[in-house]
Amino acid sequence: MAVETAPAATTTGPKLRRIHVTVNGTAHDVDVEPRTLLVHFIRENLGMTGTHIGCDTTSCGACTVLLDGRAVKSCTLFAVQVDQSSISTVEGLEKDGKLHPLQEGFHQEHGLQCGFCTPGMMMTAVGFLATNRSPTELQIREAISGNLCRCTGYVNIVKSIDYAARKLREPIEGKA
Amino acid sequence: MIPASFEYHVAKDIAHAIQLLASSGGEAKVLAGGQSLIPLMKFRLTQPASLVDINRITGLSGIRENGELQIGALTREADLEKNPIIRQRYPIITDTAAVVADPLVRNMATIGGNLAHADPANDHPATMLALRASVVAQGSKGERVIPIDDFFLDTFTTALRPDEILVEIRIPKPAPRSGGAYLKLERKVGDFAIAAVAAMVRLDESGKIAAASIGLTNVGLTAIRARNAEETLRGQAPDDKALAAAGAAAAAAAQPVSDLRGPADYKRDVVRVLTQRAIRKAVARAKGGN
Numbered sequence: 527m528a529v530e531t532a533p534a535a536t537t538t539g540p541k542l543r544r545i546h547v548t549v550n551g552t553a554h555d556v557d558v559e560p561r562t563l564l565v566h567f568i569r570e571n572l573g574m575t576g577t578h579i580g581c582d583t584t585s586c587g588a589c590t591v592l593l594d595g596r597a598v599k600s601c602t603l604f605a606v607q608v609d610q611s612s613i614s615t616v617e618g619l620e621k622d623g624k625l626h627p628l629q630e631g632f633h634q635e636h637g638l639q640c641g642f643c644t645p646g647m648m649m650t651a652v653g654f655l656a657t658n659r660s661p662t663e664l665q666i667r668e669a670i671s672g673n674l675c676r677c678t679g680y681v682n683i684v685k686s687i688d689y690a691a692r693k694l695r696e697p698i699e700g701k702a
Numbered sequence: 703m704i705p706a707s708f709e710y711h712v713a714k715d716i717a718h719a720i721q722l723l724a725s726s727g728g729e730a731k732v733l734a735g736g737q738s739l740i741p742l743m744k745f746r747l748t749q750p751a752s753l754v755d756i757n758r759i760t761g762l763s764g765i766r767e768n769g770e771l772q773i774g775a776l777t778r779e780a781d782l783e784k785n786p787i788i789r790q791r792y793p794i795i796t797d798t799a800a801v802v803a804d805p806l807v808r809n810m811a812t813i814g815g816n817l818a819h820a821d822p823a824n825d826h827p828a829t830m831l832a833l834r835a836s837v838v839a840q841g842s843k844g845e846r847v848i849p850i851d852d853f854f855l856d857t858f859t860t861a862l863r864p865d866e867i868l869v870e871i872r873i874p875k876p877a878p879r880s881g882g883a884y885l886k887l888e889r890k891v892g893d894f895a896i897a898a899v900a901a902m903v904r905l906d907e908s909g910k911i912a913a914a915s916i917g918l919t920n921v922g923l924t925a926i927r928a929r930n931a932e933e934t935l936r937g938q939a940p941d942d943k944a945l946a947a948a949g950a951a952a953a954a955a956a957q958p959v960s961d962l963r964g965p966a967d968y969k970r971d972v973v974r975v976l977t978q979r980a981i982r983k984a985v986a987r988a989k990g991g992n
Contacts, residue, residue, distance in 0.1 A: 587804075587806055602807075603810070604736075607755060653809075
Protein backbone atom coordinates (compact mmCIF):
# COMPACT_ATOMS: atom_id res chain seq x y z
CA MET A 527 0.00 0.00 0.00
CA ALA A 528 1.57 3.27 -1.06
CA VAL A 529 0.89 6.27 1.10
CA GLU A 530 2.37 9.64 0.27
CA THR A 531 3.60 11.84 3.06
CA ALA A 532 3.15 15.56 2.56
CA PRO A 533 6.51 17.35 2.75
CA ALA A 534 6.83 18.76 6.26
CA ALA A 535 8.25 22.11 5.16
CA THR A 536 5.21 23.07 3.10
CA THR A 537 2.42 22.09 5.46
CA THR A 538 1.11 23.36 8.75
CA GLY A 539 -0.80 20.14 9.38
CA PRO A 540 0.11 17.62 12.03
CA LYS A 541 3.37 15.75 11.72
CA LEU A 542 2.64 12.24 10.54
CA ARG A 543 4.57 9.11 11.29
CA ARG A 544 4.79 6.04 9.06
CA ILE A 545 3.98 2.78 10.80
CA HIS A 546 4.30 -0.76 9.54
CA VAL A 547 1.79 -3.06 11.15
CA THR A 548 0.45 -6.51 10.36
CA VAL A 549 -3.27 -6.86 11.00
CA ASN A 550 -4.75 -10.36 10.76
CA GLY A 551 -1.78 -11.38 8.63
CA THR A 552 -1.94 -8.47 6.19
CA ALA A 553 0.84 -5.88 6.26
CA HIS A 554 -0.06 -2.19 6.20
CA ASP A 555 2.14 0.88 5.89
CA VAL A 556 0.18 3.90 7.01
CA ASP A 557 0.97 7.47 8.00
CA VAL A 558 -0.70 8.44 11.28
CA GLU A 559 -0.71 11.30 13.71
CA PRO A 560 1.03 10.26 16.95
CA ARG A 561 -2.14 10.98 18.89
CA THR A 562 -4.23 8.55 16.82
CA LEU A 563 -5.47 5.83 19.12
CA LEU A 564 -5.06 2.25 17.95
CA VAL A 565 -8.82 1.69 17.95
CA HIS A 566 -9.36 4.70 15.67
CA PHE A 567 -6.55 3.51 13.41
CA ILE A 568 -8.18 0.09 13.08
CA ARG A 569 -11.69 1.44 12.54
CA GLU A 570 -11.02 4.55 10.48
CA ASN A 571 -7.70 4.09 8.69
CA LEU A 572 -8.19 0.39 7.97
CA GLY A 573 -12.01 0.47 7.87
CA MET A 574 -12.33 -2.56 10.12
CA THR A 575 -15.28 -1.78 12.36
CA GLY A 576 -15.50 -5.13 14.16
CA THR A 577 -13.45 -3.63 16.97
CA HIS A 578 -15.90 -1.54 18.98
CA ILE A 579 -15.58 1.63 21.03
CA GLY A 580 -17.66 1.33 24.17
CA CYS A 581 -16.67 3.44 27.14
CA ASP A 582 -13.52 4.97 25.60
CA THR A 583 -12.13 5.13 29.17
CA THR A 584 -10.23 1.82 29.59
CA SER A 585 -13.13 0.23 31.45
CA CYS A 586 -15.32 -1.86 29.14
CA GLY A 587 -12.99 -3.91 26.94
CA ALA A 588 -15.19 -3.66 23.80
CA CYS A 589 -12.10 -2.46 21.91
CA THR A 590 -9.92 -5.44 22.88
CA VAL A 591 -7.48 -6.68 20.23
CA LEU A 592 -4.39 -8.86 20.41
CA LEU A 593 -1.04 -7.09 20.29
CA ASP A 594 1.60 -9.72 19.50
CA GLY A 595 -0.74 -12.27 21.06
CA ARG A 596 -1.65 -10.34 24.21
CA ALA A 597 -5.15 -8.97 24.74
CA VAL A 598 -5.06 -5.19 25.20
CA LYS A 599 -7.52 -2.31 25.17
CA SER A 600 -6.97 -0.57 21.84
CA CYS A 601 -8.52 2.68 23.13
CA THR A 602 -5.56 2.98 25.51
CA LEU A 603 -2.71 2.62 23.06
CA PHE A 604 -1.43 4.91 20.35
CA ALA A 605 -1.21 3.46 16.86
CA VAL A 606 2.44 4.59 16.67
CA GLN A 607 3.20 2.23 19.55
CA VAL A 608 2.34 -0.84 17.47
CA ASP A 609 4.81 -0.02 14.69
CA GLN A 610 6.45 -3.30 13.55
CA SER A 611 3.90 -5.31 15.56
CA SER A 612 1.21 -7.82 14.81
CA ILE A 613 -2.43 -7.11 15.62
CA SER A 614 -5.35 -9.55 15.59
CA THR A 615 -8.93 -8.36 15.48
CA VAL A 616 -12.25 -10.15 15.45
CA GLU A 617 -12.28 -10.05 11.62
CA GLY A 618 -9.35 -12.45 11.63
CA LEU A 619 -11.05 -15.20 13.62
CA GLU A 620 -12.99 -16.79 10.77
CA LYS A 621 -10.75 -18.80 8.45
CA ASP A 622 -11.82 -20.02 4.98
CA GLY A 623 -15.49 -19.61 5.80
CA LYS A 624 -15.11 -21.66 8.96
CA LEU A 625 -15.94 -20.10 12.31
CA HIS A 626 -13.25 -19.96 14.98
CA PRO A 627 -14.10 -22.23 17.95
CA LEU A 628 -14.88 -19.10 19.98
CA GLN A 629 -17.34 -17.84 17.39
CA GLU A 630 -18.85 -21.29 17.26
CA GLY A 631 -19.03 -21.29 21.08
CA PHE A 632 -20.81 -17.93 21.21
CA HIS A 633 -23.23 -19.23 18.56
CA GLN A 634 -23.92 -22.57 20.24
CA GLU A 635 -24.20 -21.24 23.79
CA HIS A 636 -26.06 -18.01 22.98
CA GLY A 637 -23.07 -16.00 24.19
CA LEU A 638 -24.43 -12.71 22.90
CA GLN A 639 -27.58 -10.66 23.25
CA CYS A 640 -27.01 -7.18 21.78
CA GLY A 641 -23.54 -8.25 20.61
CA PHE A 642 -21.74 -5.02 21.35
CA CYS A 643 -19.24 -6.49 23.81
CA THR A 644 -18.80 -9.69 21.79
CA PRO A 645 -15.72 -8.83 19.68
CA GLY A 646 -13.87 -7.73 22.82
CA MET A 647 -15.02 -10.76 24.76
CA MET A 648 -13.84 -13.08 22.00
CA MET A 649 -10.45 -11.42 21.57
CA THR A 650 -9.87 -11.47 25.32
CA ALA A 651 -10.76 -15.15 25.30
CA VAL A 652 -8.41 -15.89 22.39
CA GLY A 653 -5.53 -14.34 24.33
CA PHE A 654 -6.55 -16.10 27.52
CA LEU A 655 -7.02 -19.58 26.02
CA ALA A 656 -3.57 -19.34 24.46
CA THR A 657 -2.14 -19.26 28.00
CA ASN A 658 -4.63 -21.60 29.68
CA ARG A 659 -5.97 -24.54 27.68
CA SER A 660 -8.09 -26.02 30.46
CA PRO A 661 -9.51 -23.13 32.46
CA THR A 662 -11.90 -23.49 35.37
CA GLU A 663 -15.09 -21.45 35.39
CA LEU A 664 -13.53 -19.11 37.96
CA GLN A 665 -10.47 -18.58 35.78
CA ILE A 666 -12.68 -17.74 32.79
CA ARG A 667 -14.61 -15.26 34.93
CA GLU A 668 -11.36 -13.65 36.08
CA ALA A 669 -10.05 -13.52 32.51
CA ILE A 670 -13.06 -11.54 31.28
CA SER A 671 -13.19 -9.26 34.33
CA GLY A 672 -11.94 -6.38 32.17
CA ASN A 673 -14.82 -6.80 29.72
CA LEU A 674 -18.28 -5.48 30.48
CA CYS A 675 -21.50 -6.93 29.06
CA ARG A 676 -24.31 -4.46 29.73
CA CYS A 677 -26.89 -7.10 28.82
CA THR A 678 -25.28 -8.90 31.80
CA GLY A 679 -25.17 -12.09 29.78
CA TYR A 680 -22.11 -13.37 31.57
CA VAL A 681 -23.37 -16.88 32.29
CA ASN A 682 -23.62 -17.74 28.60
CA ILE A 683 -20.40 -15.89 27.75
CA VAL A 684 -18.56 -18.09 30.26
CA LYS A 685 -20.21 -21.18 28.75
CA SER A 686 -19.20 -20.03 25.25
CA ILE A 687 -15.56 -19.66 26.24
CA ASP A 688 -15.65 -23.03 27.97
CA TYR A 689 -17.12 -24.52 24.78
CA ALA A 690 -14.24 -23.06 22.78
CA ALA A 691 -11.66 -24.31 25.29
CA ARG A 692 -13.02 -27.84 24.96
CA LYS A 693 -13.19 -27.56 21.18
CA LEU A 694 -9.62 -26.26 20.98
CA ARG A 695 -8.37 -29.20 23.10
CA GLU A 696 -10.22 -31.79 21.01
CA PRO A 697 -7.75 -32.47 18.20
CA ILE A 698 -4.85 -33.14 20.56
CA GLU A 699 -6.89 -35.11 23.05
CA GLY A 700 -8.43 -37.05 20.18
CA LYS A 701 -5.00 -38.32 19.15
CA ALA A 702 -4.02 -39.35 22.67
CA MET B 703 -11.83 11.26 23.07
CA ILE B 704 -8.77 12.52 21.27
CA PRO B 705 -5.66 13.68 23.13
CA ALA B 706 -3.99 16.98 22.26
CA SER B 707 -1.17 16.76 19.72
CA PHE B 708 2.29 15.83 20.89
CA GLU B 709 5.71 14.97 19.50
CA TYR B 710 6.39 11.25 19.65
CA HIS B 711 9.88 9.89 20.22
CA VAL B 712 10.96 6.28 20.45
CA ALA B 713 13.90 5.90 22.82
CA LYS B 714 16.48 3.41 21.54
CA ASP B 715 18.15 2.94 24.90
CA ILE B 716 18.22 4.52 28.36
CA ALA B 717 20.85 7.12 27.39
CA HIS B 718 18.69 8.14 24.43
CA ALA B 719 15.60 8.40 26.67
CA ILE B 720 17.49 10.63 29.11
CA GLN B 721 18.72 12.81 26.27
CA LEU B 722 15.18 13.18 24.91
CA LEU B 723 13.86 14.07 28.38
CA ALA B 724 16.67 16.52 29.06
CA SER B 725 16.19 18.33 25.73
CA SER B 726 12.45 18.74 26.26
CA GLY B 727 12.82 21.33 29.00
CA GLY B 728 10.57 19.39 31.35
CA GLU B 729 7.72 19.23 28.84
CA ALA B 730 8.08 15.52 28.01
CA LYS B 731 6.46 12.53 29.66
CA VAL B 732 7.73 8.97 29.66
CA LEU B 733 5.35 6.55 27.94
CA ALA B 734 5.63 3.08 29.50
CA GLY B 735 2.44 0.97 29.69
CA GLY B 736 0.40 4.13 29.20
CA GLN B 737 -2.58 2.80 31.14
CA SER B 738 -2.73 5.89 33.38
CA LEU B 739 -1.07 8.43 31.09
CA ILE B 740 -3.16 7.82 27.96
CA PRO B 741 -6.54 8.10 29.78
CA LEU B 742 -5.32 11.36 31.37
CA MET B 743 -4.29 12.63 27.94
CA LYS B 744 -7.64 11.63 26.45
CA PHE B 745 -9.44 13.62 29.14
CA ARG B 746 -6.90 16.38 28.42
CA LEU B 747 -6.08 16.51 32.10
CA THR B 748 -2.51 16.45 30.88
CA GLN B 749 -1.16 17.69 27.56
CA PRO B 750 2.54 16.87 27.36
CA ALA B 751 4.42 18.50 24.49
CA SER B 752 6.16 15.23 23.78
CA LEU B 753 6.19 11.57 24.75
CA VAL B 754 9.29 9.46 25.13
CA ASP B 755 8.26 5.88 24.40
CA ILE B 756 10.52 3.53 26.40
CA ASN B 757 8.75 0.32 25.38
CA ARG B 758 11.43 -0.56 22.80
CA ILE B 759 14.33 -0.38 25.25
CA THR B 760 15.66 -3.87 25.81
CA GLY B 761 16.80 -4.77 29.30
CA LEU B 762 14.29 -2.51 31.04
CA SER B 763 12.01 -5.40 31.89
CA GLY B 764 12.62 -8.65 33.70
CA ILE B 765 12.83 -10.14 37.16
CA ARG B 766 16.15 -11.24 38.68
CA GLU B 767 17.12 -12.44 42.12
CA ASN B 768 20.66 -11.37 42.67
CA GLY B 769 21.23 -11.09 46.43
CA GLU B 770 18.17 -8.84 46.28
CA LEU B 771 15.13 -8.89 44.02
CA GLN B 772 15.56 -6.65 40.99
CA ILE B 773 12.51 -5.82 38.90
CA GLY B 774 12.97 -3.93 35.65
CA ALA B 775 10.75 -0.86 35.60
CA LEU B 776 9.11 -1.91 32.32
CA THR B 777 8.00 -5.29 33.67
CA ARG B 778 4.30 -5.73 32.91
CA GLU B 779 1.86 -6.44 35.73
CA ALA B 780 0.75 -9.65 34.00
CA ASP B 781 4.33 -10.92 34.01
CA LEU B 782 4.82 -10.01 37.67
CA GLU B 783 1.61 -11.79 38.57
CA LYS B 784 2.67 -15.02 36.87
CA ASN B 785 6.35 -15.02 37.80
CA PRO B 786 7.28 -18.15 39.82
CA ILE B 787 10.07 -16.46 41.86
CA ILE B 788 7.68 -13.71 42.91
CA ARG B 789 4.89 -16.18 43.63
CA GLN B 790 7.07 -18.35 45.85
CA ARG B 791 9.24 -15.84 47.62
CA TYR B 792 7.44 -12.47 47.43
CA PRO B 793 3.72 -13.36 47.45
CA ILE B 794 2.85 -9.83 48.63
CA ILE B 795 3.86 -8.64 45.13
CA THR B 796 1.67 -11.30 43.50
CA ASP B 797 -1.21 -10.14 45.73
CA THR B 798 -0.61 -6.60 44.54
CA ALA B 799 -0.12 -7.18 40.82
CA ALA B 800 -3.23 -9.39 40.72
CA VAL B 801 -5.50 -6.55 41.89
CA VAL B 802 -4.16 -3.79 39.65
CA ALA B 803 -7.03 -2.75 37.33
CA ASP B 804 -8.11 -5.72 35.17
CA PRO B 805 -6.31 -8.46 33.19
CA LEU B 806 -6.31 -6.48 29.91
CA VAL B 807 -4.82 -3.41 31.54
CA ARG B 808 -2.26 -5.63 33.29
CA ASN B 809 -1.05 -6.89 29.90
CA MET B 810 0.25 -3.36 29.23
CA ALA B 811 0.66 -1.67 32.62
CA THR B 812 4.13 -1.66 34.16
CA ILE B 813 5.34 -1.69 37.77
CA GLY B 814 7.61 1.29 37.09
CA GLY B 815 4.69 3.29 35.76
CA ASN B 816 2.56 2.32 38.74
CA LEU B 817 5.22 3.80 41.05
CA ALA B 818 6.40 6.78 38.98
CA HIS B 819 2.83 7.95 38.34
CA ALA B 820 2.57 8.33 42.14
CA ASP B 821 -1.19 8.12 42.26
CA PRO B 822 -2.01 7.42 45.93
CA ALA B 823 -4.71 5.06 44.62
CA ASN B 824 -2.13 2.90 42.83
CA ASP B 825 -1.39 -0.42 44.50
CA HIS B 826 2.39 -0.91 44.32
CA PRO B 827 3.43 2.16 46.34
CA ALA B 828 2.07 0.79 49.65
CA THR B 829 3.55 -2.63 48.96
CA MET B 830 6.95 -1.13 48.18
CA LEU B 831 6.79 0.89 51.42
CA ALA B 832 6.10 -2.34 53.31
CA LEU B 833 8.89 -4.17 51.47
CA ARG B 834 11.41 -1.40 52.26
CA ALA B 835 12.22 -1.23 48.55
CA SER B 836 14.36 1.29 46.74
CA VAL B 837 14.11 2.55 43.19
CA VAL B 838 16.94 3.17 40.77
CA ALA B 839 16.83 6.34 38.70
CA GLN B 840 19.07 7.24 35.78
CA GLY B 841 19.49 10.76 34.48
CA SER B 842 21.94 13.20 32.93
CA LYS B 843 23.95 13.22 36.14
CA GLY B 844 24.17 9.45 36.39
CA GLU B 845 22.46 6.84 38.48
CA ARG B 846 21.09 7.13 41.99
CA VAL B 847 19.25 4.81 44.31
CA ILE B 848 16.27 6.38 46.07
CA PRO B 849 14.87 4.72 49.21
CA ILE B 850 11.13 4.28 48.79
CA ASP B 851 10.44 6.43 51.88
CA ASP B 852 11.95 9.39 50.00
CA PHE B 853 10.30 8.68 46.65
CA PHE B 854 6.67 9.83 46.93
CA LEU B 855 6.60 13.58 47.56
CA ASP B 856 2.96 14.37 46.82
CA THR B 857 0.07 13.22 44.65
CA PHE B 858 1.48 12.55 41.15
CA THR B 859 4.85 13.87 42.34
CA THR B 860 7.99 11.85 42.97
CA ALA B 861 11.64 12.55 43.71
CA LEU B 862 12.45 11.87 40.02
CA ARG B 863 13.98 14.87 38.27
CA PRO B 864 12.60 15.87 34.85
CA ASP B 865 15.54 14.24 33.08
CA GLU B 866 15.46 11.07 35.16
CA ILE B 867 13.87 7.77 34.34
CA LEU B 868 12.99 5.02 36.78
CA VAL B 869 14.85 1.92 35.59
CA GLU B 870 14.64 -0.66 38.36
CA ILE B 871 13.02 -1.55 41.66
CA ARG B 872 15.16 -3.29 44.28
CA ILE B 873 13.71 -5.29 47.11
CA PRO B 874 15.75 -6.75 49.96
CA LYS B 875 15.96 -10.52 50.13
CA PRO B 876 13.28 -11.84 52.47
CA ALA B 877 14.61 -12.52 55.97
CA PRO B 878 14.02 -15.95 57.51
CA ARG B 879 10.57 -16.21 59.15
CA SER B 880 9.23 -13.22 57.23
CA GLY B 881 6.04 -12.89 55.23
CA GLY B 882 3.77 -10.30 53.71
CA ALA B 883 0.34 -9.73 52.25
CA TYR B 884 -1.60 -7.05 50.39
CA LEU B 885 -5.35 -6.78 50.88
CA LYS B 886 -7.55 -4.42 48.90
CA LEU B 887 -11.21 -3.56 49.17
CA GLU B 888 -12.65 -2.39 45.87
CA ARG B 889 -16.19 -1.61 44.79
CA LYS B 890 -15.84 -3.73 41.67
CA VAL B 891 -13.12 -5.41 39.66
CA GLY B 892 -10.78 -2.93 38.04
CA ASP B 893 -11.58 -0.06 40.37
CA PHE B 894 -9.12 1.77 42.55
CA ALA B 895 -9.08 0.78 46.21
CA ILE B 896 -11.59 2.11 48.71
CA ALA B 897 -8.58 1.37 50.88
CA ALA B 898 -5.85 -1.26 50.83
CA VAL B 899 -3.14 -2.38 53.23
CA ALA B 900 0.28 -3.92 52.65
CA ALA B 901 1.90 -5.63 55.63
CA MET B 902 5.27 -7.32 56.08
CA VAL B 903 6.31 -9.05 59.30
CA ARG B 904 9.43 -10.80 60.51
CA LEU B 905 9.06 -13.21 63.40
CA ASP B 906 11.71 -14.07 65.97
CA GLU B 907 12.43 -17.67 66.96
CA SER B 908 9.74 -17.61 69.61
CA GLY B 909 7.13 -16.51 67.07
CA LYS B 910 6.88 -12.91 68.29
CA ILE B 911 6.94 -10.05 65.79
CA ALA B 912 10.53 -8.82 65.55
CA ALA B 913 9.69 -6.17 62.95
CA ALA B 914 6.69 -5.09 60.90
CA SER B 915 6.16 -2.61 58.11
CA ILE B 916 2.81 -1.37 56.90
CA GLY B 917 1.78 0.68 53.86
CA LEU B 918 -1.65 2.15 53.14
CA THR B 919 -3.25 2.77 49.73
CA ASN B 920 -5.63 5.58 48.74
CA VAL B 921 -6.13 7.14 52.16
CA GLY B 922 -3.92 10.21 51.77
CA LEU B 923 -2.05 12.43 49.33
CA THR B 924 0.50 9.65 48.85
CA ALA B 925 0.73 6.05 49.94
CA ILE B 926 1.25 6.21 53.71
CA ARG B 927 3.65 4.28 55.90
CA ALA B 928 1.87 3.54 59.20
CA ARG B 929 4.90 3.84 61.47
CA ASN B 930 2.97 3.86 64.74
CA ALA B 931 1.26 0.64 63.78
CA GLU B 932 4.65 -0.87 63.01
CA GLU B 933 5.92 0.21 66.45
CA THR B 934 2.97 -1.24 68.35
CA LEU B 935 3.72 -4.65 66.87
CA ARG B 936 7.42 -4.81 67.73
CA GLY B 937 8.13 -7.55 70.29
CA GLN B 938 4.49 -8.59 70.49
CA ALA B 939 3.00 -12.01 69.98
CA PRO B 940 0.70 -11.73 66.94
CA ASP B 941 -2.47 -12.23 68.98
CA ASP B 942 -5.86 -10.52 68.60
CA LYS B 943 -4.94 -7.81 71.10
CA ALA B 944 -1.71 -6.84 69.31
CA LEU B 945 -3.44 -6.89 65.93
CA ALA B 946 -6.29 -4.74 67.22
CA ALA B 947 -3.80 -2.17 68.51
CA ALA B 948 -1.98 -2.15 65.17
CA GLY B 949 -5.28 -1.78 63.30
CA ALA B 950 -6.24 1.20 65.46
CA ALA B 951 -2.82 2.81 64.94
CA ALA B 952 -3.01 2.31 61.16
CA ALA B 953 -6.52 3.80 61.09
CA ALA B 954 -5.17 6.82 62.97
CA ALA B 955 -2.37 7.20 60.40
CA ALA B 956 -4.84 7.18 57.49
CA GLN B 957 -5.98 10.56 56.16
CA PRO B 958 -8.88 9.63 53.91
CA VAL B 959 -11.35 12.07 52.40
CA SER B 960 -15.01 11.41 51.72
CA ASP B 961 -15.71 10.77 48.05
CA LEU B 962 -17.65 8.46 45.75
CA ARG B 963 -15.87 5.47 47.33
CA GLY B 964 -17.27 6.25 50.75
CA PRO B 965 -17.15 8.57 53.74
CA ALA B 966 -13.81 9.19 55.47
CA ASP B 967 -14.85 7.42 58.67
CA TYR B 968 -15.82 4.32 56.76
CA LYS B 969 -12.48 4.25 54.92
CA ARG B 970 -10.61 4.66 58.19
CA ASP B 971 -12.47 1.68 59.56
CA VAL B 972 -11.67 -0.32 56.42
CA VAL B 973 -7.99 0.42 57.09
CA ARG B 974 -8.41 -0.79 60.69
CA VAL B 975 -9.92 -4.09 59.58
CA LEU B 976 -7.68 -4.71 56.55
CA THR B 977 -4.56 -4.01 58.63
CA GLN B 978 -5.46 -6.79 61.04
CA ARG B 979 -6.28 -9.21 58.24
CA ALA B 980 -3.11 -8.36 56.31
CA ILE B 981 -0.92 -8.88 59.39
CA ARG B 982 -2.65 -12.17 60.15
CA LYS B 983 -2.01 -13.37 56.59
CA ALA B 984 1.59 -12.09 56.68
CA VAL B 985 2.21 -14.00 59.92
CA ALA B 986 0.73 -17.18 58.43
CA ARG B 987 3.03 -16.83 55.43
CA ALA B 988 6.02 -16.13 57.70
CA LYS B 989 5.28 -19.48 59.31
CA GLY B 990 5.33 -21.16 55.90
CA GLY B 991 1.60 -21.12 55.24
CA ASN B 992 -0.34 -19.40 52.54
